[in-house]
Amino acid sequence: xxxxxxxxxxxxxxxxxxxxxxxxxxxxxxxxxxxxxxxxxxxxxxxxxxxxxxxxxxxxxxxxxxxxxxxxxxxxxxxxxxxxxxxxxxxxxxxxxxxxxxxxxxxxxxxxxxxxxxxxxxxxxxxxxxxxxxxxxxxxxxxxxxxxxxxxxxxxxxxxxxxxxxxxxxxxxxxxxxxxxxxxxxxxxxxxxxxxxxxxxxxxxxxxxxxxxxxxxxxxxx
Amino acid sequence: xxxxxxxxxxxxxxxxxxxxxxxxxxxxxxxxxxxxxxxxxxxxxxxxxxxxxxxxxxxxxxxxxxxxxxxxxxxxxxxxxxxxxxxxxxxxxxxxxxxxxxxxxxxxxxxxxxxxxxxxxxxxxxxxxxxxxxxxxxxxxxxxxxxxxxxxxxxxxxxxxxxxxxxxxxxxxxxxxxxxxxxxxxxxxxxxxxxxxxxxxxxxxxxxxxxxxxxxxxxxxxxxxxxxxxxxxxxxxxxxxxxxxxxxxxxxxx
Numbered sequence: 183x184x185x186x187x188x189x190x191x192x193x194x195x196x197x198x199x200x201x202x203x204x205x206x207x208x209x210x211x212x213x214x215x216x217x218x219x220x221x222x223x224x225x226x227x228x229x230x231x232x233x234x235x236x237x238x239x240x241x242x243x244x245x246x247x248x249x250x251x252x253x254x255x256x257x258x259x260x261x262x263x264x265x266x267x268x269x270x271x272x273x274x275x276x277x278x279x280x281x282x283x284x285x286x287x288x289x290x291x292x293x294x295x296x297x298x299x300x301x302x303x304x305x306x307x308x309x310x311x312x313x314x315x316x317x318x319x320x321x322x323x324x325x326x327x328x329x330x331x332x333x334x335x336x337x338x339x340x341x342x343x344x345x346x347x348x349x350x351x352x353x354x355x356x357x358x359x360x361x362x363x364x365x366x367x368x369x370x371x372x373x374x375x376x377x378x379x380x381x382x383x384x385x386x387x388x389x390x391x392x393x394x395x396x397x398x399x400x401x402x403x404x
Numbered sequence: 405x406x407x408x409x410x411x412x413x414x415x416x417x418x419x420x421x422x423x424x425x426x427x428x429x430x431x432x433x434x435x436x437x438x439x440x441x442x443x444x445x446x447x448x449x450x451x452x453x454x455x456x457x458x459x460x461x462x463x464x465x466x467x468x469x470x471x472x473x474x475x476x477x478x479x480x481x482x483x484x485x486x487x488x489x490x491x492x493x494x495x496x497x498x499x500x501x502x503x504x505x506x507x508x509x510x511x512x513x514x515x516x517x518x519x520x521x522x523x524x525x526x527x528x529x530x531x532x533x534x535x536x537x538x539x540x541x542x543x544x545x546x547x548x549x550x551x552x553x554x555x556x557x558x559x560x561x562x563x564x565x566x567x568x569x570x571x572x573x574x575x576x577x578x579x580x581x582x583x584x585x586x587x588x589x590x591x592x593x594x595x596x597x598x599x600x601x602x603x604x605x606x607x608x609x610x611x612x613x614x615x616x617x618x619x620x621x622x623x624x625x626x627x628x629x630x631x632x633x634x635x636x637x638x639x640x641x642x643x644x645x646x647x648x649x650x651x652x653x654x655x656x657x658x
Binding site: 334337338339347350351352 | 481
C-alpha cells in the first residue's frame, strides 16, 4: 500500500513539476491576494500584524482550492479516472497518494505565503514549534479534505464553481483553527494555540477515515 | 402533456395530502393565535420571545430532516449495491428531506437574526451557534447544488448520498455548540433529559408550535418528493422520445 501511495504521489508531483502551475501561477496569485488584503485593510500595519494569521490562511484557502481543482482536472481531462478504475491500485492508496501530493504542493505554497506575510505584514514569531505544527496540521487537513471533496466534483461539467461551494464550508473550521493557532504563535493572542492545532489534526483524521472508506465508492463511474 | 405524464399528474395532489394541507393551514393559524395573542410576553425578553415559537421548532424540523436525509442516503447506498434500479425511492426521500431542512434552517437563521436585533441590538454575532448554523446551511445548499448537476442520475445520487453522510457531522456540532463553547446564544429551551427552560403557557405554545411546524414540513416534504418523481418521469419521457425519433430517422435514411 505504501508503494502504491508513493507511486500515485510521484505521478501527481511529476505532472505538476512539468506543468509548473503551482509555483508559476498559483503561488504568485496567492501572494497577490496577500497584497490585496493589505489594501482592503488600508495597509494599516498594526491591523495587518493583528490579522496576519487569519489573512495567511485565507490566502492558503484560495490557493489551496485552485491546487485541489487542478489535481482533479488533470485526471478528468485526459480520462485518467478510467485508468484509475482499471488499474490494480487500491482506492485507499489512490486517496493517500493524491493527498500526499497535495500536501507537498500546499506546503510549498505555504512556504511562499509565510515568507510573504513575514515581509509584507512585519510579523514576529514567538513560538516556532507551534507555528510549524499548526502549519503541518492545517496542510494535512486541507489536503485530505481537498481530495475527498475534489473527487466528489470530478468529471462534472460545473466543477469549477461546485468545488469551492462544497469545499469552503468544510475548510472553514480549519481556517478558524489555523488562524487562532497562528495568532498564538505570532504572539498576538494568548489563547489555546495547541488546542486549535490539535483540532486540525482531529478534522484531518475524520476526513482521512471517511476518505479511506468512501474514495473507491466515489471513483465508481465518475 | 403525454398520456404517462397526465396519468401521473395527480401525484402531487391526493385526497390525503389535500387534507394534510388544510390541516397544515389550520395548525399554522392556531399557532399564530397562540404565539401572538394567548402566550404572555417574557419578563426579560419581552415580546421578542414570540419569535421562539417559530425559531425553535424550525431548527428541530431541520435536524429531523437532515437525519432523514442521512438515513435515506444509507438505505439508498445499500439498495444500490444490490440492484442498480433499486434505491431511487430513498434518493428522492433524501433530496426532498434536505430541501425542507434547508428551508427550515433558513427560517431559523432569519428568525434568530430578528430576535438578535431586538435582544442583542445586532442582527449578527460571530457566536459559535450562529456561525455553525450558517455553515450547516451553506453545506446543505452545496448538497442541493450537487443534486441539481447535469450528470448521470445514478452517479449524481451516489455522490450526493456520500456528501449527505459527511454533512451530517455538522448537525451535532450545531446543537451542542452552546454547551461546548461560551456563546451569547441561550441554552436549548427544550431538550431530552433536562428540565425545560420555560413553563406554563409558553411551554405548551412551544410544544404545539413544534407539532404545527412538523405538519407543515411533512406536507412540504411529500409534495417535494412527488415533484422530484415527476421531474424524473419527464426526463425519462424526453429521453425515450429522443431515442424513438432517432430510430425513426435512422429507419428513414436506410
